[in-house]
Amino acid sequence: MNRAEYCGTYDVVRADFEESVAQFGLPFEAAESCPRAHRLELVREVNAFGQGADESHDEVRQPLHCENGDASLWRGWISPACLACRKGERTATFFVSLKCTKHCYFCFNPNQEDYEFFRTHTRDIVEELRQAHAQGAQFDCLAITGGEPCLHKPEVLEFLRCAKELYPGVHVRIYTSGDLLDDVFLNDLAAAGLDELRFSVKPQDTDGDQEELFKRMAAAVRVIPDVMVEMPVMPGEEQEMRDLLLRLDELGISGINLLELCFPLHNEQEFKRRGFELRRKPYKVLYNYWYAGGLPIADSEAACLDLLRFSEERGLRMGVHYCSLDNKNTGQVFQQNRGFLLDDGFARSHAWLAMDEADYFLKCVKAFGEDALRVRDWLSSKEGTEAVELAEAKAFAADVLSREMPGDAQPTMEASVPQDAHFDHVAYKRVASLNDEIRHA
Structure with a gap:
């Protein structure tokens, strides 16, 4: 077998992959609109701009980091849990149930095993943690997600206390839409030792809903060590996202995770209605990945990179992290190898x-x-x-x-x-x- 024949076998694999994906109803973009090489190009551009900036300005100049095989780009601050996620070492995520207060068209929870069952049933996450500890599991970072964790406030607080008892110094974070947060529960979370609270801002939220959410974020900032936002970035909504970044920076949150929007292989009509297409070359390496989020949407990465550039130009004080789909897959590969x-x-x-x-x-x-x-x-x-x-x-x-x-x-x-x-x-x-x-x- 010569080199051309060997490479040809991968062309066959890629063609088979694209044919299989086609059955889910969302087409690939005609050509790759945002090659991965643009990531490093942005880093060079932003860091060169920062070096030449006038130090007398009030804006905060922070270098742009490009790490984890160029899959993770960030400036200013990044959660320690995000760093641990890259290799998936000494970290774990738990959920009480998959019941949620939102109905996001891009949600990939339906891809999870036993999704329908856990929409109406719960897991004993405290007992799961105790069993893991008894078996010798070591953790530096733990998370509670859902569904909506705040639907199960007693279980969440008990888990927090148990985690801090079994693993002194462990970093614990919670993901929430914020709908069910109030001052009493925030104070309870702080007293139990919560390290980080991640809010999800939904594009479909009305202005009134977002204002209420901003009030809850401001309250959280006062009592929780790190408060951040994590959300996918939709192509075509760059201006709305710029406005959001400025508002979040005013609130004094620690940072935001900009996620590459993914098609979860269902609900294709909602993606088509918005004119979305799949990213050409969705993976650097075609592989049997476990991540349930689906396939990346074309131009979402370009929008995320634009927001990173904007955050530097405006000198935002909060951290801004672009978490690509590539970044979400490295932990699996490291653990397997x-x-x-x-x-x-x-x-x-x-x-x-x-x-x-x-x-x-x-x-x-x-x-x-x-x-x-x-x-x-x-x-x-x-x-x-x-x-x-x-x-x-x-x-x-x-x-x-x-x-x-x-x-x-x-x-x-x-x-x-x-x-x-x-x-x-x-x-x-x-x-x-x-x-x-x-x-x-």
Whole structure:
């Protein structure tokens, strides 16, 4: 098989995927309107603008970060729970029921297992947490979502107290529409140790509904350490979103998560009525993802990037985070492949693989035809053998170091090498040079 034939197999997979998606009734955009490369372009643009800004202005200049394989862009502040979500380590989400006070056309809860059952039945989340603790589960971040958690206020408060008892210092957040919040419950949440409250602002809310919600946010800001908004961004509503960002910044909330709007593979008529289409190339890598949110809508990412630019231009004090669909999938991939980092035997028996720190997939170099022969000859040479031995020795030493590091230590990486490999600068340049030789052989 030559390179063209090998690549052709992926073209077949992509065509089959698009044909399968077509049955859900929403078409793909004709061409990719917002390639992922625009993310880095925005970072360079915004950060260059910030460096040249007049420091005498009142606006807050914050660098724009592009992380997690360019899937997470943020400035100013980001929730620690969002950072934990990237790898899905020591974090979990619970719900009492899936009953809700809203009827959002883009809701993906119907995709969840036993959705209809949990609209009318509840789970004992306190007992679930106690069982997890008894089995040795360790958590740094916990969440309560729904449905609407505030439909179950006693259960929520009991869970909070239990979480703080079992896991001192754990970060706990709650997702809510805000409809059922009042001062009494907010004070109860604060007393129980709630760290973060995430409001969902619905585009279909009337002006009066939003004003009431803003009042509840202002009340929450006074008693909860971090208050934020999390919501999908609809194409064509950029001006409304700019106005919302300015209002939220005035309220003094900690930040907002701008989500890439997704089609949950049902309710297609509502998406068609709004003229929405699916994003061409919805995934960087086609894969069997577990996330139930569906497929991204074209131009939602472009709108999110525009809002990030706006937040910098206006010097907003609150944090602004664009959470793409790509960002939501990395935790699954890391958890599926983390055994490669923990099992020395498996890693050594698959020495041709390395975990890509950008997206956590296990990857290797493939060569075809004459290139394959040249790579084989190079690997058999003294130089190639030394290169492999050097890489293995560094990886082994790094693994030992990483296992001895304190739990809160965070190693840094300079390139896509195995996640637990901590190359010093000289060794890194050597390995990078050898990788280039393989690629260009």
